[in-house]
Amino acid sequence: MKLRVTIMPKPGVLDPQGKAIAQALATLGFAGVTDVRAGKTILLDLAETDPAKAEAAAREMAQKLLANTVIESFSVEPA
Amino acid sequence: MKLRVTIMPKPGVLDPQGKAIAQALATLGFAGVTDVRAGKTILLDLAETDPAKAEAAAREMAQKLLANTVIESFSVEPA
Numbered sequence: 001m002k003l004r005v006t007i008m009p010k011p012g013v014l015d016p017q018g019k020a021i022a023q024a025l026a027t028l029g030f031a032g033v034t035d036v037r038a039g040k041t042i043l044l045d046l047a048e049t050d051p052a053k054a055e056a057a058a059r060e061m062a063q064k065l066l067a068n069t070v071i072e073s074f075s076v077e078p079a
Numbered sequence: 080m081k082l083r084v085t086i087m088p089k090p091g092v093l094d095p096q097g098k099a100i101a102q103a104l105a106t107l108g109f110a111g112v113t114d115v116r117a118g119k120t121i122l123l124d125l126a127e128t129d130p131a132k133a134e135a136a137a138r139e140m141a142q143k144l145l146a147n148t149v150i151e152s153f154s155v156e157p158a
Contacts, residue, residue: 021121021144025140028143030139030140032126032127032136033124033125033126034125034126035123035124036121036122036123037121037122038120040118040119040120042115042117042118043087043097044114045112046111046113048111057109060109061104061109061112064107065107066100
């Protein structure tokens with residue numbers, strides 16, 4: 001089954017990529033952009049078909065490899 | 080209102096980052112990973128409060144700046 005892992009910088013962690021995007025949007029004339037945060041999406045296609053087991057496996061992958069949990073938080077959802 | 084823009088490589092477009100993650104997961108002992116695709120998540124906080132207008136604005140931002148629509152597809156959803 002397919003799962004989506006979304007990895008974002010934790011609140012309070014500096015996000016220079018997000019800041020750069022916000023500035024670029026302002027330069028392009030987009031007004032009313034209050035905040036931008038830039039993160040990653042990893043789409044996993046797992047052989048596991050049991051939703052609970054697949055989610056547990058994806059969480060372990062995120063903990064061990066995909067996310068840097070010191071500065072990033074992640075969420076796992078069905079894709 | 081907050082919107083989530085998800086940007087992924089289009090099907091058929093080579094995704095070396097996804098391939099590298101799949102290989103690293105295999106090396107770490109995670110079996111049954113059929114496919115991995117790596118993309119971006121941009122969280123936008125817009126001053127606009129009307130959901131339809133905010134989504135239209137986010138789509139325009141994705142078209143013009145956030146995504147490279149030649150090789151990437153994007154989706155916009157409320158966050």
